[in-house]
Amino acid sequence: MRTVAGAGDVEWLAPDDPRLGWDGVAESERLPGGWLPRRISRRRLATTLSPDFTRLAAMPVGIRCGVRTDARELLLRLSVEGGGAPVDVLVDGTLTLRAAVEGARELVVPLGPETEHPRDVEVWLPNLGYVLIDGLGFGGHTVLAAAERTGPRWVTYGSSLTHSMFAAGPSETWSALVAREGGWRLHNLGFSGQAHLDPVVARTIRQLPADLISLELGINVHNKGTFAERSWTPAVCGFVETIRDGHPDVPIVVITPLSSPEREDTENATGLTLARIRTGTAEAVRVLERLGDRNLHTLDGLTVVPVAEADGVYADGLHPTAEGEHVLAARIGEFLRKVAPPSHF
Secondary structure, eight states: OOEEEOSTTEEEEOTTOGGGOEESOSEEEEETTEEEEESSOTGGGGGGOOHHHHHHHTSOTTOEEEEEEOOSEEEEEEEEESSOOOEEEEETTEEEEEEOOOEEEEEEEEOOSOOSSOEEEEEEOOSSSEEEEEEEEEESOSOEEEOOOOSOEEEEEESHHHHTTTOSSGGGSHHHHHHHHHTOEEEEEEOTTOOSOOHHHHHHHHHSOOSEEEEEOSHHHHHHTOOOHHHHHHHHHHHHHHHHHHOTTSOEEEEOOOOOTTTTTOOOTTSOOHHHHHHHHHHHHHHHHHTTOOSEEEEOHHHHSOGGGHHHHBSSSSSBOHHHHHHHHHHHHHHHHHHSOGGGO
């Protein structure tokens, strides 16, 4: 851990400084130009044999740092490549800066006038593209500490629906909105087009600290024809059981495919419709419940986005609009709060 001295009264912190209070990071890799935060171990990615999955796993979806400080100014030195998503800075829960960044930049963010009461400052990294963080600077402060987060640790896995492709900003993805409302500590494992029950993901979730786990399953399987009817339900069972090995008592919510009108009754390359994938996913949960899993829950995707409402929620028949992210947050969040550990509320 190191603190880098800066000019004037700006104190520069290296990205690995514990006072930055990161959430959603499995590990950080030191590269030329800064630190690359990762949601999943780089070494274990080799087991997927997928360049696409490896590329998406380097995107900092849901990654944020949180600081309690009376600083008047925040400086961010970072480099962003591709994606087009902005950086969000929130002060006491209010969006203060939303800035699109391409290439190496230093952003200067006024945090407010001198105050006797420290503020909670959060930096949400872009949910699309790749980010190298060189340092964070704070000016005019006497207090600088990691934000106090006592809410449950929530790990969520899924497709582009969890990756949130069209959110207005990284703090307004549906998972970020749920986490912010409940004070939850989010670890987002959404991978656009790549939610194929990779064993490395189940093993990662098994090892991560978690008080609540949610799994949004099925849409990528339909699109890519990853599984046939014979293999899908047992694959879901195996994925959940691997996670359960590390979290014997944690609530696990399986979210069956949200509606997609053109896919509901359309057979894919293996003969599966989205409706049949939804049925098979729910059956996997019932099988595990009969085998004794008492803290497994099913959220029917058709209750999150009914077919009749799809056009009003989606931008393209599949991905929620920026407003649609708020719809998902309200409906999924309500269900998750019901099954989350009661001690946190």
